[in-house]
Amino acid sequence: MKIAIIGQSLFGADVYKILRQNGHEIVGVFTVPDDAKGRPDPLASAALQDGTKVFKLKKWRDRNQVLKEVYDQYKELGAELNVLPFCTQFIPMDIIRLPKYQSIIYHPSLLPRHRGASSINWTLIHGDKKAGLSIFWADDGLDTGPILLQKECAVQENDTVDVLYNRFLFPEGIKAIDEAVKLIADTEEPPRIVQAEENATYEPILKKHNCQINFDQPAVAIHNFIRGTDKVPGAWTVLNGEEVTVYGSEIWRRDVPTGREVEVKDSGKPALVHQLGLLLYGNDGQTVNVKQLLLQDGKMIPAAKFGSVDREVTLTELSPEEQKIKASIQEIWKSILNQDLNEDTDFFKAGAGSMDVVRLVEELKDTAGIALHNDDVYMNPTFMSFVTAAILKSRGEGDATFQFNHVKIKANKMDLIVPHELFINNEFVPARSGATTPALCPADESVLCEVSSAQKEDVDIAVRAAKEAFENGDWSRMSHRDRGTLMFRLADLMEQHKEELATLESLDSGAVYTLAIKTHIGMSIETWRYFAGWTDKVHGNTIPLNQARPNRNLSFTKKEPIGVCGLITPWNYPLMMVSWKMAACLAAGNTVVLKPAEVSSLTALKLAELSVHAGFPPGVINVLPGAGRVCGQAIVDHPDVRKIGFTGSTAVGQQIMQSCATNTLKRVSLELGGKSPLVIFSDCDLDKAVRVGLQSVYFNKGENCISAGRLFVEEEIYDQYLRRVVDEVKKMKIGDPLDRSVSHGPQNHRAHLDKLLCYVEQGVKEGARLLYGGKRLDRKGYFMEPTVLVDVEDNMFVAEEESFGPIMVVSKFINGDVEGVTKRANATRYGLAAGVFTKDINKALRMADNFQAGTVFINTYNKTDVAVPFGGFKMSGFGKDLGADAINEYLQTKAVTIEY
Ligand code: NAP
16 A cells, blocks of 8 residues: 655654555655754654655645645655654645545544543543553544544553553554554455544643642542653652652552651642652542652652752762773763763753663663663763763762761771761661760770760661561562672672771771781671672472372472561671671571671771662661660560571570560570680690680680680690790780781770779689789770689689680690590580690590580681681570571571462
8 A cells, every 4th residue: 555654753663664564655754854953753764764755844734724835745645545653743634635545543542532642641640440542534623533443451550651652552553553554455444433422531731830749639649640741741849849850659558668758839748758769648648659850950869869968979080991981971972962062961951862761771781881770861861970870880889979977087097987877778867866975996095986876766767667678678679699799799898998997997996907907807808798699599499299189289498588687796896796697687688777786886887888889778787886775675676677686695695585585586596605615635736736725815805706715734734835825925915906016905895804804803812823914004095914814623703704805714634534624625504616736636526526516626716717607505595607507597488389
């Protein structure tokens, strides 16, 4: 058939292509003139490529008369049918009626509903359950001609104009026009069903002036209005006095989340900015959530960030690689926009549309390997803001716009930026009560800063944020591997900030800097990487069941995260203890409310800051410094916390377990105190036994949970061993932990130091011999001499109780009495670790069999690795940190049975 196509746009171009493909002769294409920048309409471009005649008409008629030259041009083509796929011009009836089969028009609604120009919008605004398209015969009314064919589809609750158009109206519309033309060509009397006037609706064109949201209607109607105008022309309102267009609406059926109130003009209730967007109220008290906002300055932002502090970022220096990225972005923009650029050129104001957004994103991925989303283009519409977003993405910086209150500390030839407020929902906020506690530097007793101290009400807010993130946030929808990617990224950022973290740890906990770099921070980084690798290796089993004929059954198990986990950690390795627990907990897919030790919480807050840069979604990690009996207890008691991971003393562990049983019955794993024996036989490598023996006690100034709490030395070498130990202890350099030559820093805090001094006093009172040390150093700071207490008998206080400090407690055992010393080593209520030094491997392995401890060292000590499970027996608790076992502490098993 000879066809003239009258219309425009990509839709028109696709109609042109399909009709041509299916053997019709397109005798001419009538479309609009090139745009202001000289760019032809896509329909014109498609036709010109094939050498088809193209007419770019400004107008068809003058004073109600068709222009003669237009009429003549048209007539000469000899078209048998006019196809109008999408046409914004008024086409005179002389042209409509001239061809043998006259003219058919595509209309994106189920006529007679929604006649007029904004039909898709009104389909959604009216909440229609069905949408569709009509191909009708043109007449002289507005969308009134008889119907040739119609196609319909179901409307989903959150469909927007774009979604409906892309999913159905565009692809099916093209097929429908093709089908309609075939019907005309192949049938004698193609359908002409007259439209029923009683069901007809006519609605006005939607423009900005009639797109202000009316809040005096139910939430569903508000939702329909917003999605019915999304993205063009966009529903708008006034928030805090600023005109804002809203996108990405959904009905909110969950609990009202925690958030910040925002004033809404002409609404009975303020809106709420929260981690997943902005909540708006209808007059029925129900709510609608919107995800993006277009601000007055043309910038699109996530609704969750409305009203946050200044978010402009400027890139400082670009590397040569980044210069190349900028240059290729410039090329892509130029080829799309067909014009010169400057830094402020706005992609959309320069004429780009939604297809150009797709093209920009795809070309950037192709040329520079940077994967941005369509929304990133809307949110960064100017050239320089887009370049910035792309470069930050290439640097792996999720959100370089992140602003927070902090203190600056100058130390170790560095300027440290230190957050000191509670971290909830990816924001640093003060405690609701305003409470703070000072962070003291144990090396000189100075105040580093005031740290916010969380109370019960802050715990409630943080748990709600974590629950929301677990149940509905991006975290819950993310693939396991993507979670791993975030964790790897966090580990990389920790590596980049390693010196800063180690300095902070040193200042806040008294850790010797060189040890902090290697162990406190180094092992923390390894822990994050180790568990990041586990995220996509968590799976269950397939279990065959006894068959119940004639059907078959099969069960499989799934390992699922538990939910919101409360983590409570001590002060001895502040960041490492946090990392051991949190990395395993997050790898399993849970969300976290962490209470670090009140006395050393700064590196946990710094970790929180880095997690934002790594791209962790809001609510996944929440960090609440505060007192154990207040904040810690509130986490333990909270009904929405499903599991507690605790490291600390046995006494507090017992109390926590009791609370977990009494109030909510939650799972708990406890890494508790220890009194770990180290047995040294005379047949050992004595040099090594002395060197490692010292480390087993004085490593990290004795503030080490697996520290050897009691050394048993065989009678034969007892005096020699003690002499050599004291010689070595005298050589230990005590002092400023940031001094690289120092090996022994201050104790963590004053109360702990006082406890240690009492411990030594008690030992001596009961008859132990103080061979070395035992005193506080006469200088500022919480320094204690490395101490050696010997001739300790089994019934003494120091033989039974943990010191958690730099105090070596030594007892003698009878030559060759393996059984006796094993019994004495096990005669403690704890069971965290144990060690033995001997060259007799049989003896060593027999000891290893008989030690009642979760970790046993042979001819070594303190050698832990992220892949080796760590945790105690007896009153040292249960549940493991590290290794494959640890991830299971944060998973629960679900069994699913199928019949087939
Ligand atoms: P802790 O007094 O038991 O405190 C541990 C954590 O629990 C701190 O964050 C503390 O808060 C908090 N807490 C206190 N009372 C609480 C309550 N009622 N509810 C909830 N949380 C509460 O222990 P620590 O003095 O910090 O640490 C030393 C102990 O930890 C030693 O016994 C050591 O052996 C043990 N430890 C064990 C391991 C292991 O892996 N097994 C590792 C390291 C340390 P505050 O900030 O208010 O104190």
